[in-house]
Amino acid sequence: MSNKRIRLGMVGGGRDAFIGGVHRIAARIDDRFDLVAGALSSTPEKARASGEDLGLAADRIYDDYDAMAAKEADRDDGIEAVSVVTPNHMHFPAAKAFLMCGIHVICDKPLTSSLADAKALAEAAANSDALFILTHNYTGYPMIRQAREMVATGALGRLRVVQVEYAQDWLSADLEASGQKQAGWRTDPARSGAGGSTGDIGSHAFNLACFVTGLEVEELAADLDAFVPGRRVDDNGHVMLRFSGGAKGMLWCSQVAPGNENALRLRVYGEKGGLEWSQEDPNYLWYTPLGEPKRLLTRAGAGAGEAAARVSRIPGGHPEGYLEGFATIYNEAADAIQARRDGRPVPSECLYPTIADGVDGLRFIEGCVASSQANGTWIRLADL
Amino acid sequence: MSNKRIRLGMVGGGRDAFIGGVHRIAARIDDRFDLVAGALSSTPEKARASGEDLGLAADRIYDDYDAMAAKEADRDDGIEAVSVVTPNHMHFPAAKAFLMCGIHVICDKPLTSSLADAKALAEAAANSDALFILTHNYTGYPMIRQAREMVATGALGRLRVVQVEYAQDWLSADLEASGQKQAGWRTDPARSGAGGSTGDIGSHAFNLACFVTGLEVEELAADLDAFVPGRRVDDNGHVMLRFSGGAKGMLWCSQVAPGNENALRLRVYGEKGGLEWSQEDPNYLWYTPLGEPKRLLTRAGAGAGEAAARVSRIPGGHPEGYLEGFATIYNEAADAIQARRDGRPVPSECLYPTIADGVDGLRFIEGCVASSQANGTWIRLADL
Amino acid sequence: MSNKRIRLGMVGGGRDAFIGGVHRIAARIDDRFDLVAGALSSTPEKARASGEDLGLAADRIYDDYDAMAAKEADRDDGIEAVSVVTPNHMHFPAAKAFLMCGIHVICDKPLTSSLADAKALAEAAANSDALFILTHNYTGYPMIRQAREMVATGALGRLRVVQVEYAQDWLSADLEASGQKQAGWRTDPARSGAGGSTGDIGSHAFNLACFVTGLEVEELAADLDAFVPGRRVDDNGHVMLRFSGGAKGMLWCSQVAPGNENALRLRVYGEKGGLEWSQEDPNYLWYTPLGEPKRLLTRAGAGAGEAAARVSRIPGGHPEGYLEGFATIYNEAADAIQARRDGRPVPSECLYPTIADGVDGLRFIEGCVASSQANGTWIRLADL
Amino acid sequence: MSNKRIRLGMVGGGRDAFIGGVHRIAARIDDRFDLVAGALSSTPEKARASGEDLGLAADRIYDDYDAMAAKEADRDDGIEAVSVVTPNHMHFPAAKAFLMCGIHVICDKPLTSSLADAKALAEAAANSDALFILTHNYTGYPMIRQAREMVATGALGRLRVVQVEYAQDWLSADLEASGQKQAGWRTDPARSGAGGSTGDIGSHAFNLACFVTGLEVEELAADLDAFVPGRRVDDNGHVMLRFSGGAKGMLWCSQVAPGNENALRLRVYGEKGGLEWSQEDPNYLWYTPLGEPKRLLTRAGAGAGEAAARVSRIPGGHPEGYLEGFATIYNEAADAIQARRDGRPVPSECLYPTIADGVDGLRFIEGCVASSQANGTWIRLADL
Known part of the structure; x- marks a missing residue:
C-alpha cells in the first residue's frame, strides 16, 4: 500500500x-x-x-x-x-x-x-x-522528548526525586450541578471510573513521570479528597510514590486549586542534575547540571537534541503548543500504521503510549483509591 | 456555492x-x-x-x-x-x-x-x-486580539507610549556566507528589498503596533546598522516613532542579539493602564489598570473577552502557539472567501491584514532606510 | 527606660x-x-x-x-x-x-x-x-504577611489545599566528607538532631505553612531518604499533611535537588481563591480570586495591605530581600522588648515566631522521622 | 587612624x-x-x-x-x-x-x-x-558587577547593541498637583533641573549602561514628552545612543507607564553573547553565549565570578535587594575613606561612581533636552 x-x-x-x-x-x-x-x-x-x-x-x-x-x-x-x-x-x-x-x-x-x-x-x-495508541498527549511535547532522552542518556545520573503535579481550578465549585456536560460525566463514577482528579489528570501526571524517567512506580500511598460538598469522586489527590531503583516521588492532582488552568509540571532530580518542565510553557526545559548555572533549553534551540528535533515543526522562539504535541501522537501513530501497511515493524522512534501504559494508568487510579480508603497504606501496584 | x-x-x-x-x-x-x-x-x-x-x-x-x-x-x-x-x-x-x-x-x-x-x-x-490577505500572522494570536479590543474599548484611555521590538540572534555571524538558503535571500537586497532586519522582522513589529493600537505612525527617525562585516542590509534597527494623536513609540529590530530567538514584544501604555505581551509566551497578556495590581490575562481564561474567544480553539492553560495564530489568518481568509462565494460582504470580524497594511509596511521599511541614510532625520511616512 | x-x-x-x-x-x-x-x-x-x-x-x-x-x-x-x-x-x-x-x-x-x-x-x-523570639525569618517577608492577612480576612474562603516545599541542592554530593563546616554539623545527628533536611529546611516550610494559614497540622505521614551514600540524616523528605479543619497538604524538603538554591515555595488554595509565593522572588504574591484573572501583588504596590506595609521599608519595585525579612523579626523583637521596658504588653502586631512554634517544629521533625521509620504511618503530632 | x-x-x-x-x-x-x-x-x-x-x-x-x-x-x-x-x-x-x-x-x-x-x-x-562618591546605587548590585566583569573580560566579544530602560508609573497622573512632596520637587525645574524622567531615572539608566559596557556615549538623539497636561518637565523620553567603538543603543525612561514600578532593565549584546538584567529581579543575570542555551546566573551561585562575590553577603537563593546594592556603594566608600586614613591610594576594587560620572549624567540630561528641542538632532555630548 x-x-x-x-x-x-x-x-x-x-x-x-x-x-x-x-x-x-x-x-x-x-x-x-x-x-x-x-x-x-x-x-x-x-x-x-x-x-x-x-x-x-x-x-x-x-x-x-x-x-x-x-x-x-x-x-x-x-x-x-x-x-x-x-x-x-x-x-x-x-x-x-x-x-x-x-x-x-x-x-x-x-x-x-x-x-x-x-x-x-x-x-x-x-x-x-x-495497533493500540493511547493519547497521553503530553508525551508528544518536544521538550518532554528532550527530557526523556536526557534521562536515558545519563545527563542526570541515577535518579533520586520526582515531583509531578497537575493542578486545575475548574471544578472548585459544584459545576456538575449546573448541567455542564464535561463536569457531569467526569464526576460521575459510572462514566468516569473510581477516580475523579486522579483519573482525569492524575493519570496524565503519572504517565508523564514514568515516560520521562523510564522508571516504574512500585508502590504508592495516597490521601484523596472530594472537597466540593456532594462530589462523588476525588477532586484533590496527594500521593507519595516509590519508583523502581529507589527514586522517590510526590504526585499532586487537583481540580480545586484556584489560579491553575492546566498546570501540569514535572521536575526530575538525579545525582548529576535536574530538569524542570511546565505544560503551560512547554517550549522550555530547565536543565541544571549539578554545580553549573541553570540552562534554559528551548524547543529547536541550541541544546535541544535529536529526540526533540524529530517532533518539532518550526523554529525556536515560535511556540508550538498543545495541539502540536497531540499531533505528534497522531503522526507517530501514522508512522506505525504505515509500517504495518509496508510489512515493517513499528519504528522504535514511535514513542506513543500503548495499552500497557493504559493498564498502568488504571493501576495508578485504583491504587490511589485503595490506598486512600485504607488511610494511606502503601499499595504495591503489581498486586492490583 | x-x-x-x-x-x-x-x-x-x-x-x-x-x-x-x-x-x-x-x-x-x-x-x-x-x-x-x-x-x-x-x-x-x-x-x-x-x-x-x-x-x-x-x-x-x-x-x-x-x-x-x-x-x-x-x-x-x-x-x-x-x-x-x-x-x-x-x-x-x-x-x-x-x-x-x-x-x-x-x-x-x-x-x-x-x-x-x-x-x-x-x-x-x-x-x-x-481579496488580498497579508499574513502578518502575529495579528492572529488571541491575546493580540484581546489587546486590540481592550485598546479599542478604552481600557487604557488615551495612548501615550508604545514599545515594540523583535529580536533574533540567528544572523549574529555571517551565515549568508555559508550558503544557508534562508540567510542568503534575506540578506540580498535584490531579493529581500532595501531593508534587512527592518524588512524581515521590523515590519512585523511595526504592523503589530499599529494593529493593536489602531494608530498610524506619522513620522519615524531611524538609526540602522549592518554589524556583521560585509552584510549588505541592516541587521539591527533603532527607530523612534510618532503616532497619530500624539503617542510616541520606540521600535527595535535585531537579528544580532544573542539569546533572542523570536522575541517579538509589544508594550502599550495609556492614561489609564498598560498592556504587555510577548510572542514567545503568547497565551499571556499582562494588563495593569493604573493604580491596581497587574493582572495576567490568559487565552480562554477569566478576563479574556470576545475577540480572543472568537479565535481560540482549546481551553486555557493548554497553550496555543504560532501555528494556531497563523491558522487564524487562514480561517478568517476562509470566512471572507466564503462570504464572497455567498455574495455577502466580508464580515467585520475578519481582522486579517490587507494590502493597505502591506503598503504601510513598505513605507516603514523604506522610511527607516531613508531616515538612517539622512542621519536619523524624521521622515513623514505619508510623504513616501 | x-x-x-x-x-x-x-x-x-x-x-x-x-x-x-x-x-x-x-x-x-x-x-x-x-x-x-x-x-x-x-x-x-x-x-x-x-x-x-x-x-x-x-x-x-x-x-x-x-x-x-x-x-x-x-x-x-x-x-x-x-x-x-x-x-x-x-x-x-x-x-x-x-x-x-x-x-x-x-x-x-x-x-x-x-x-x-x-x-x-x-x-x-x-x-x-x-521573651523568646524564634527566627523563622521567612515569616518576616512582607508578602508572607500579606498572604497571612488575606487568609485571615477570608479572601480565600475555607482552605482546602496547602503545597509547601523547600528545595536546595548544596548537599547533592557528600560535602560533609570534605570538611565543610556547615555541612558537617548539619549532617551530624549529635549536633543537628534526628532530622537532616527535615530539620534544617523542612522545619521552615512547616512553620511557614502554619504561619500563613493559621492552621495546625494534626497528622503527617512521611517518607524520608538519605540519598547520598553514608549520610546519617535525611536529605530528602516527602510528607503528607492533614490540617485542623480538614485542609490537606504536601510538604517536600530536599537538599539534593540540582537547580534549587533556596527554593522555599508556598501555595495555598481555598474555596474562593489561591495564593502562590516563592522565597527567591519574595516581593511578589500571586493571588487568584476564583473565576478572575491572576493578580500579581507586589510589596508596597497597589493591592498590598496593612500587614505588608507595616514591615516594608522602601517603594515597590525596589526589591527587599532576605536580610530585610530577617530584620523584621529583629524589629518586632525590639518592639516587644521596648514594650517590656515600658511595662506594656507585647503589641499584637509583633508576629515573630515564639517558643511554641519551636516546639511544634520539633514535633514536625520527630514526627517525620517516626512516621518514616514506621513506613509512612500517620502520626498525630499532639501525641508526641 | x-x-x-x-x-x-x-x-x-x-x-x-x-x-x-x-x-x-x-x-x-x-x-x-x-x-x-x-x-x-x-x-x-x-x-x-x-x-x-x-x-x-x-x-x-x-x-x-x-x-x-x-x-x-x-x-x-x-x-x-x-x-x-x-x-x-x-x-x-x-x-x-x-x-x-x-x-x-x-x-x-x-x-x-x-x-x-x-x-x-x-x-x-x-x-x-x-573623595566624591555619587550614589548611582544600581551599580552596586552583584549581578551588575558580574555583567561588567563579563563584558570587560570579553565574554560578549565586541559590543554591538545596548538596550536600557527605566520605567515607572507613579507620575501617570498629575500627582504634583496633590501636594505630594516627592512629586513636587521632581517635577519642578527649579529644584530638579531641566530633565524630569530623564534626570530622575534616565540618568540612572544612562549611568548603568556606561558602567556595565565600559563605553562612552558619544552622541544621542532624543524625543521627550510631558504627557501629563501642565507638567513642566518630561515624563517620558525616547533616546537613541551612539557609543564609542560603534555600538548603538536605545534608552527609554518613563514615569507614565502603568504596570511599571521601578523597571530598570539592561540588555547588552555583542558578537559572542548577550546579557539581560532587571532591577526588580536583581539576583539573576541571563547570559547567552552565542549558539548555546541561555544560562541563568545567580548571585553567589555557580557561574558568578569574583566581581559579584566581592559585593555579595549571603548564599545564592537568598535574595539580596536594593538596600544591599546601595550598601555596597557605602561599603566601597568606606574602603576608600579607610585607604585615605591609612595613606593608601583608593583600592581599584572600589567601583562606586564618581563626580566624573555625575558630570556625564548632566551631559546626558541636558543633551536629551537639547536634542528634543531641536527635533531629535544628534547631539555630541563632548560638545556640551
Missing part, C-alpha cells in the same frame, strides 16, 4: 464534545489522516448532524460503533484506524469492537473506567493484529 | 523552504482549504518533486506561476485562492498574476521588495475583485 | 559561621540594637578574635555562655537580649542560661536538637519573664 | 524625605559608619526633630549645611564624610561646602540640577583632597 493518507474513523466527538475536536485537529496537522467515517454520538440525530458538520459521506455516519466496526471492516475503502474519544466508560466496548475487526485504535485516556476493563482490553489487543 | 473547502494553490514553498510548510499547516488546522495546485519552485524538477511530496495531481504541478494562474483560472475546479510564499521580490509579479485572474491572494510579508512594487500591487488589487 | 537601642549579646556566630553574620546585619538594619557582648565561639582564641573583629570591649568577650549570662546579668549596662546562633544542639543550654537570668532570647531555628529539649526549654521560658 | 567606624554627617533626609532613610540603612548594613551629625532639613524645627529621631547629639544637629561644614571641620571628632540627600538643586552648594572643608562627600544623583553646576562642582572636587 502506498503512503497515502490513512483512512480514519471516530467514535464520540460530536457536537458539544471537547476532546474529539482536539483529536481531529491533531490528525490534520501533519496531514497523515483522512477522517471518513464516524459514530460521533450515541444520540442518532446528533450523530448525523455532527457527521454532516464534518462533511462525512452519509453512508459512513453511524449511530452505533458496533455497526460501524462491522461495516467499515467490510468495505474495501474502510477505515484503517479509529479514534475513540467517548467518556471513559465507553472506551472499553468501543475499542474492543474495532480491535476485533483488526482496525487500529487510537484511544483517549484513561484507557477504561476500571482496571478490570483495562486488563480485558489489553487481552483483546494482544489477540488482535491491530 | 456551498461551504465546501476552498481550493487553494501555492507559489513557492518547495523542498528546503521554510514558510511554505507553515502556511500549509495553517491552512489545514481549521479544515477550510484543500491544497490542489502549486508552482512550488522556480526550478522545474524541484517544483515537480515538491508537488509530488504534497500529493498534488500531476497536471496541477506547475513550474511557472503565470501558467498556473492562467490554467487554474480556466478550470471549473480551479483554485479559488493562492498562497504566495516566495522570497520577497517575487511577491509582486506572482500576486499580480493571480489578482488579474480574479484569484484571491494570501501573501506572505513584507508585501513586496519595494514601495514602488507595493503601490503597483495595491493598484492591481484595487482593480481586481479578488 | 527610654527608647535607646537595645543592648544585645550573641552566642555563636564567630569567624567561619554563617548565620551569625546574618543576625548581626538583621539587627542593624532598623537600628534598634547595639551588639555589646558575645561568646562567639567555644574555642577561646576564636571567641576573642571574633569579638575583636566586631569591636566588642575586651571585658565583654566571653568564651563561655554561662559566664556571659551571669556577668552580663550583673552589669548595670548588661545585655537586655541575646542572639543564640550556635549549631542546633547548643540552643537548649545556651538559651536556658539566659532565660534563667531574665535576658530575652532571640534564637535561631530549629529550637533545639530534640523534642525533649524543646519541651524543657519551653518550660524554662514559661518560668522566666524574658 | 584605626579601622574604627567612619564618622558620618547627613544633609537633607529629614522627616518626610525618602532617600535619606535609604542612605542611612545603606550606611548601617555593613557597619562601617556612625551617623553623628546632620542638617536634615532647611526648616529648623524639622531639622531638630529629625536629628532627635536619629539620636544625634543636640550640638550636632544643624539647620544650615554651611555651619555644619565649618563646625564639624573644627571638631577633633568631626565628621569625616557627609551624605548629601537633598533635592537636586541643593547638591551643588551643599557638596561644595563640605569639599572645601576637606570632608568626603557621598552625594545622591543626579549630581546637580544643571551641567554648569556639575562642572563647577567637579572643579571644586578637583581642588579638594576629599
Whole structure:
C-alpha cells in the first residue's frame, strides 16, 4: 500500500464534545489522516448532524460503533484506524469492537473506567493484529522528548526525586450541578471510573513521570479528597510514590486549586542534575547540571537534541503548543500504521503510549483509591 | 456555492523552504482549504518533486506561476485562492498574476521588495475583485486580539507610549556566507528589498503596533546598522516613532542579539493602564489598570473577552502557539472567501491584514532606510 | 527606660559561621540594637578574635555562655537580649542560661536538637519573664504577611489545599566528607538532631505553612531518604499533611535537588481563591480570586495591605530581600522588648515566631522521622 | 587612624524625605559608619526633630549645611564624610561646602540640577583632597558587577547593541498637583533641573549602561514628552545612543507607564553573547553565549565570578535587594575613606561612581533636552 493518507474513523466527538475536536485537529496537522467515517454520538440525530458538520459521506455516519466496526471492516475503502474519544466508560466496548475487526485504535485516556476493563482490553489487543495508541498527549511535547532522552542518556545520573503535579481550578465549585456536560460525566463514577482528579489528570501526571524517567512506580500511598460538598469522586489527590531503583516521588492532582488552568509540571532530580518542565510553557526545559548555572533549553534551540528535533515543526522562539504535541501522537501513530501497511515493524522512534501504559494508568487510579480508603497504606501496584 | 473547502494553490514553498510548510499547516488546522495546485519552485524538477511530496495531481504541478494562474483560472475546479510564499521580490509579479485572474491572494510579508512594487500591487488589487490577505500572522494570536479590543474599548484611555521590538540572534555571524538558503535571500537586497532586519522582522513589529493600537505612525527617525562585516542590509534597527494623536513609540529590530530567538514584544501604555505581551509566551497578556495590581490575562481564561474567544480553539492553560495564530489568518481568509462565494460582504470580524497594511509596511521599511541614510532625520511616512 | 537601642549579646556566630553574620546585619538594619557582648565561639582564641573583629570591649568577650549570662546579668549596662546562633544542639543550654537570668532570647531555628529539649526549654521560658523570639525569618517577608492577612480576612474562603516545599541542592554530593563546616554539623545527628533536611529546611516550610494559614497540622505521614551514600540524616523528605479543619497538604524538603538554591515555595488554595509565593522572588504574591484573572501583588504596590506595609521599608519595585525579612523579626523583637521596658504588653502586631512554634517544629521533625521509620504511618503530632 | 567606624554627617533626609532613610540603612548594613551629625532639613524645627529621631547629639544637629561644614571641620571628632540627600538643586552648594572643608562627600544623583553646576562642582572636587562618591546605587548590585566583569573580560566579544530602560508609573497622573512632596520637587525645574524622567531615572539608566559596557556615549538623539497636561518637565523620553567603538543603543525612561514600578532593565549584546538584567529581579543575570542555551546566573551561585562575590553577603537563593546594592556603594566608600586614613591610594576594587560620572549624567540630561528641542538632532555630548 502506498503512503497515502490513512483512512480514519471516530467514535464520540460530536457536537458539544471537547476532546474529539482536539483529536481531529491533531490528525490534520501533519496531514497523515483522512477522517471518513464516524459514530460521533450515541444520540442518532446528533450523530448525523455532527457527521454532516464534518462533511462525512452519509453512508459512513453511524449511530452505533458496533455497526460501524462491522461495516467499515467490510468495505474495501474502510477505515484503517479509529479514534475513540467517548467518556471513559465507553472506551472499553468501543475499542474492543474495532480491535476485533483488526482496525487500529487510537484511544483517549484513561484507557477504561476500571482496571478490570483495562486488563480485558489489553487481552483483546494482544489477540488482535491491530495497533493500540493511547493519547497521553503530553508525551508528544518536544521538550518532554528532550527530557526523556536526557534521562536515558545519563545527563542526570541515577535518579533520586520526582515531583509531578497537575493542578486545575475548574471544578472548585459544584459545576456538575449546573448541567455542564464535561463536569457531569467526569464526576460521575459510572462514566468516569473510581477516580475523579486522579483519573482525569492524575493519570496524565503519572504517565508523564514514568515516560520521562523510564522508571516504574512500585508502590504508592495516597490521601484523596472530594472537597466540593456532594462530589462523588476525588477532586484533590496527594500521593507519595516509590519508583523502581529507589527514586522517590510526590504526585499532586487537583481540580480545586484556584489560579491553575492546566498546570501540569514535572521536575526530575538525579545525582548529576535536574530538569524542570511546565505544560503551560512547554517550549522550555530547565536543565541544571549539578554545580553549573541553570540552562534554559528551548524547543529547536541550541541544546535541544535529536529526540526533540524529530517532533518539532518550526523554529525556536515560535511556540508550538498543545495541539502540536497531540499531533505528534497522531503522526507517530501514522508512522506505525504505515509500517504495518509496508510489512515493517513499528519504528522504535514511535514513542506513543500503548495499552500497557493504559493498564498502568488504571493501576495508578485504583491504587490511589485503595490506598486512600485504607488511610494511606502503601499499595504495591503489581498486586492490583 | 456551498461551504465546501476552498481550493487553494501555492507559489513557492518547495523542498528546503521554510514558510511554505507553515502556511500549509495553517491552512489545514481549521479544515477550510484543500491544497490542489502549486508552482512550488522556480526550478522545474524541484517544483515537480515538491508537488509530488504534497500529493498534488500531476497536471496541477506547475513550474511557472503565470501558467498556473492562467490554467487554474480556466478550470471549473480551479483554485479559488493562492498562497504566495516566495522570497520577497517575487511577491509582486506572482500576486499580480493571480489578482488579474480574479484569484484571491494570501501573501506572505513584507508585501513586496519595494514601495514602488507595493503601490503597483495595491493598484492591481484595487482593480481586481479578488481579496488580498497579508499574513502578518502575529495579528492572529488571541491575546493580540484581546489587546486590540481592550485598546479599542478604552481600557487604557488615551495612548501615550508604545514599545515594540523583535529580536533574533540567528544572523549574529555571517551565515549568508555559508550558503544557508534562508540567510542568503534575506540578506540580498535584490531579493529581500532595501531593508534587512527592518524588512524581515521590523515590519512585523511595526504592523503589530499599529494593529493593536489602531494608530498610524506619522513620522519615524531611524538609526540602522549592518554589524556583521560585509552584510549588505541592516541587521539591527533603532527607530523612534510618532503616532497619530500624539503617542510616541520606540521600535527595535535585531537579528544580532544573542539569546533572542523570536522575541517579538509589544508594550502599550495609556492614561489609564498598560498592556504587555510577548510572542514567545503568547497565551499571556499582562494588563495593569493604573493604580491596581497587574493582572495576567490568559487565552480562554477569566478576563479574556470576545475577540480572543472568537479565535481560540482549546481551553486555557493548554497553550496555543504560532501555528494556531497563523491558522487564524487562514480561517478568517476562509470566512471572507466564503462570504464572497455567498455574495455577502466580508464580515467585520475578519481582522486579517490587507494590502493597505502591506503598503504601510513598505513605507516603514523604506522610511527607516531613508531616515538612517539622512542621519536619523524624521521622515513623514505619508510623504513616501 | 527610654527608647535607646537595645543592648544585645550573641552566642555563636564567630569567624567561619554563617548565620551569625546574618543576625548581626538583621539587627542593624532598623537600628534598634547595639551588639555589646558575645561568646562567639567555644574555642577561646576564636571567641576573642571574633569579638575583636566586631569591636566588642575586651571585658565583654566571653568564651563561655554561662559566664556571659551571669556577668552580663550583673552589669548595670548588661545585655537586655541575646542572639543564640550556635549549631542546633547548643540552643537548649545556651538559651536556658539566659532565660534563667531574665535576658530575652532571640534564637535561631530549629529550637533545639530534640523534642525533649524543646519541651524543657519551653518550660524554662514559661518560668522566666524574658521573651523568646524564634527566627523563622521567612515569616518576616512582607508578602508572607500579606498572604497571612488575606487568609485571615477570608479572601480565600475555607482552605482546602496547602503545597509547601523547600528545595536546595548544596548537599547533592557528600560535602560533609570534605570538611565543610556547615555541612558537617548539619549532617551530624549529635549536633543537628534526628532530622537532616527535615530539620534544617523542612522545619521552615512547616512553620511557614502554619504561619500563613493559621492552621495546625494534626497528622503527617512521611517518607524520608538519605540519598547520598553514608549520610546519617535525611536529605530528602516527602510528607503528607492533614490540617485542623480538614485542609490537606504536601510538604517536600530536599537538599539534593540540582537547580534549587533556596527554593522555599508556598501555595495555598481555598474555596474562593489561591495564593502562590516563592522565597527567591519574595516581593511578589500571586493571588487568584476564583473565576478572575491572576493578580500579581507586589510589596508596597497597589493591592498590598496593612500587614505588608507595616514591615516594608522602601517603594515597590525596589526589591527587599532576605536580610530585610530577617530584620523584621529583629524589629518586632525590639518592639516587644521596648514594650517590656515600658511595662506594656507585647503589641499584637509583633508576629515573630515564639517558643511554641519551636516546639511544634520539633514535633514536625520527630514526627517525620517516626512516621518514616514506621513506613509512612500517620502520626498525630499532639501525641508526641 | 584605626579601622574604627567612619564618622558620618547627613544633609537633607529629614522627616518626610525618602532617600535619606535609604542612605542611612545603606550606611548601617555593613557597619562601617556612625551617623553623628546632620542638617536634615532647611526648616529648623524639622531639622531638630529629625536629628532627635536619629539620636544625634543636640550640638550636632544643624539647620544650615554651611555651619555644619565649618563646625564639624573644627571638631577633633568631626565628621569625616557627609551624605548629601537633598533635592537636586541643593547638591551643588551643599557638596561644595563640605569639599572645601576637606570632608568626603557621598552625594545622591543626579549630581546637580544643571551641567554648569556639575562642572563647577567637579572643579571644586578637583581642588579638594576629599573623595566624591555619587550614589548611582544600581551599580552596586552583584549581578551588575558580574555583567561588567563579563563584558570587560570579553565574554560578549565586541559590543554591538545596548538596550536600557527605566520605567515607572507613579507620575501617570498629575500627582504634583496633590501636594505630594516627592512629586513636587521632581517635577519642578527649579529644584530638579531641566530633565524630569530623564534626570530622575534616565540618568540612572544612562549611568548603568556606561558602567556595565565600559563605553562612552558619544552622541544621542532624543524625543521627550510631558504627557501629563501642565507638567513642566518630561515624563517620558525616547533616546537613541551612539557609543564609542560603534555600538548603538536605545534608552527609554518613563514615569507614565502603568504596570511599571521601578523597571530598570539592561540588555547588552555583542558578537559572542548577550546579557539581560532587571532591577526588580536583581539576583539573576541571563547570559547567552552565542549558539548555546541561555544560562541563568545567580548571585553567589555557580557561574558568578569574583566581581559579584566581592559585593555579595549571603548564599545564592537568598535574595539580596536594593538596600544591599546601595550598601555596597557605602561599603566601597568606606574602603576608600579607610585607604585615605591609612595613606593608601583608593583600592581599584572600589567601583562606586564618581563626580566624573555625575558630570556625564548632566551631559546626558541636558543633551536629551537639547536634542528634543531641536527635533531629535544628534547631539555630541563632548560638545556640551
